[in-house]
Amino acid sequence: MDWYLDNVESLHKEAPYTFYIPSKDVLNQLKVDDYVKLIFTTQVAESDGYRGERMWVQITKINGNDFEGALDNEPERLPITLGTIVSFGVEHINQTEYEDPDAAKWDYYSDTLVTVSADVLEREEFHFMLRDEPHGEGDSGWSFLSGYEDDAYLSDAKNFRIVPIGVILNIDDSILMFTQQPPLCAYERDEEGKFQEIQDYDWDGYLNG
The missing domain is CATH 2.30.30 (SH3 type barrels.)
Known part of the structure; x- marks a missing residue:
């Protein structure tokens, strides 16, 4: 061997x-x-x-x-x-x-949990991110979507994974500047590939839908 x-x-x-x-x-x-x-x-x-x-x-x-x-x-x-x-x-x-x-930094990358659609992991890209109030130990409240998911896909919990935030940062670490923003906030990628905050996001629809 x-x-x-x-x-x-x-x-x-x-x-x-x-x-x-x-x-x-x-x-x-x-x-x-x-x-x-x-x-x-x-x-x-x-x-x-x-x-x-x-x-x-x-x-x-x-x-x-x-x-x-x-x-x-x-x-x-x-x-x-x-x-x-x-x-x-x-x-x-x-x-x-x-x-x-650098231990604290590495702890953050591995211990901070986010919700991500399986489509993001398959495509290795995401175009939408949202931070809700955290739910449970380690949960950051962040969720990430590729932007290609349809309503049927989004309604099925089997299409989502819980992963360390480091997995998302490996795909695109430009979001580091936003990760400490408090809930409730949402961002989408613009035509130039940069994330911009959605000022008029429908939080009532999201939270009560």
Whole structure:
């Protein structure tokens, strides 16, 4: 079973609000004997979907952005053993033991929940967003629609998902400037692709419909 180390910087670029990597402040603190977590990935997925493991490595050598370390986990399937020396770069470090000054930001991305139509997730685009009063723990009150849903689609609760706001930000992070606006507010994308607040939104119809 051949394996390689995933480039977490590339994975982060693909999903910058849901795939965590340590901040530069944290990475600059690393020293010999610290522990870091790397993603060991198989070249080919197993029949049951197995693609590798995230495992801790104890740093034994640092040369700029290049590292060596000893594997500190016993792999479940990978053909390597506890104590194996691994060469890796800063681009492979997925986690450290240091407290990250960006932790609050990441907590917001993962813990703030929004309602989204399945059509948004399929198309990876949305053109309407609305903030109602929150309902339940973690709920932000935000809902997102692609703008292509018809009335029948919108009336079926099975067409909606609850996801972290980071999932939406991966699609379009231009909405960050609006996410702290208090309820009740609604926005739609204009012809230039920018979100504008709907000043005359029918809140009575929405709340009492």
